[in-house]
């Protein structure tokens with residue numbers, strides 16, 4: 019078997035089909051994917067396709083410890099009502115250059131979420147708050163006069179930033195195609211495409227070195243790194259900073275972005291085991307892996323893909339793989355969704371009574387706090403109105419706004435009372451009160467993404483023979499798209515190894531009883 023495939027490789031003739039016919043007759047490649055988020059779902063989807071192209075049959079099992087697919091791409095129903103809008107808690111949007119997400123949305127015939135209600139609210143679009151004042155307020159579809167004011171304030175900085183962003187994104191996009199794709203080492207790929215000097219410095223250093231004015235950086239770009247990655251410019255690398263500025267064609271799937279991953283899994287025909295935690299992965303003498311669930315069930319696989327941050331997987335690996343990913347700091351983020359008939363209080367934002375607070379309140383640091391690592395005096399990263407509509411549970415029914423807050427600590431009654439200018443009780447802040455000031459509230463705490471500190475080396479993708487890791491990409495760029503890209507890359511590397519004839523487990527084509535004996539040895 020091995021010899022045939024080697025020959026095929028050397029001769030560069032299309033023997034893949036010949037190779038695989040006999041291969042298929044005996045055996046399907048058994049693959050375990052641990053994690054059904056963006057990385058794991060994309061691995062399953064692309065692996066099924068790549069393997070099918072090469073005529074290799076697969077038996078893919080996806081283990082997911084949650085009772086839902088999508089991982090950090092997940093929604094909750096507003097007002098806990100199945101007929102009300104699904105609100106994104108994590109990965110909320112993707113953009114035009116996110117080819118995997120965009121293509122999947124089309125392939126699976128998913129529609130884009132509309133924002134008709136919000137368009138009708140006619141409020142100022144976006145404001146950047148520094149804890150004292152709004153340093154910038156924009157209106158959707160602003161006039162020439164709004165543009166002129168921005169030009170006066172920031173000069174050519176927006177234009178230069180846009181060029182810088184396009185150059186970085188252009189380099190990144192070469193990772194999708196040959197000769198860079200598939201890459202065996204993320205560090206090498208990033209060096210090859212010329213992005214190491216962008217990931218190796220802070221956003222602050224990168225912008226300064228490229229002549230972007232301090233004012234635009236502090237007031238606008240930093241507001242974006244704070245809402246997207248809960249980081250100030252001195253604590254996030256240059257590339258992730260540029261990613262924050264790539265917003266063109268932002269979209270979301272009606273009903274929740276997680277549906278893309280659910281469709282990917284369905285299309286892969288993987289066997290998806292929800293509510294199943296993997297506790298142990300043991301390498302067997304023949305090079306295959308025995309995977310053990312927390313309930314004590316075991317099964318054996320040829321390849322295992324770890325598709326989530328290893329440090330939170332609570333997984334014993336025996337023996338330790340050749341490469342063990344480092345433990346890295348992740349951001350502990352509080353995401354709060356709540357509904358209220360009240361708008362944000364203008365007084366809480368030092369505006370005159372009667373003034374409208376913008377729909378998106380982003381934040382930045384005041385000048386005198388410029389070296390703070392953390393939320394600083396604004397106290398939160400962003401507050402936005404994500405949707406609005408009729409609360410089906412109130413009597414009489416009433417129109418309410420649905421807010422989303424990103425903050426470094428739990429949102430409490432004092433804070434809610436302050437921003438709404440209305441008394442909110444502790445009970446309401448914790449659980450909501452159907453006819454109260456806060457009618458519904460959902461608190462979510464998670465490790466949402468790594469702290470994107472500058473770095474020039476990244477985790478290995480191939481931790482050992484037959485053992486793969488998709489999450490190293492998160493410290494390069496943490497988005498749904500890049501996790502999906504990492505899964506696609508791992509799927510391709512795995513398929514290529516199968517085709518080129520990496521080790522074959524002894525007795526790989528024998529009956530299942532053989533495996534049992536191996537385990538017991």
Ligand SMILES: *[C@@H]1O[C@H](CO)[C@@H](O)[C@H](O)[C@H]1NC(C)=O
Pocket residue numbers: 046048077078079317318
């Ligand atoms: C696929 O693998 C799973 C897990 O090891 C196993 O339970 C199942 O029987 C396999 N299916 C086929 C068709 O071999």
Ligand SMILES: *[C@@H]1O[C@H](CO)[C@@H](O)[C@H](O)[C@H]1NC(C)=O
Pocket residue numbers: 127
């Ligand atoms: C796509 O969805 C729309 C409505 O959601 C439906 O009318 C259409 O037939 C679907 N197309 C395909 C190719 O499934």
Ligand SMILES: *[C@@H]1O[C@H](CO)[C@@H](O)[C@H](O)[C@H]1NC(C)=O
Pocket residue numbers: 085293313
């Ligand atoms: C998840 O599995 C546990 C047992 O491991 C069980 O007690 C629990 O009810 C399951 N949850 C759901 C939602 O299926």
Ligand SMILES: *[C@@H]1O[C@H](CO)[C@@H](O)[C@H](O)[C@H]1NC(C)=O
Pocket residue numbers: 397427428429430431432433
């Ligand atoms: C409420 O939250 C604010 C920060 O938003 C914090 O300063 C305050 O100590 C909290 N109050 C209580 C009682 O926990």
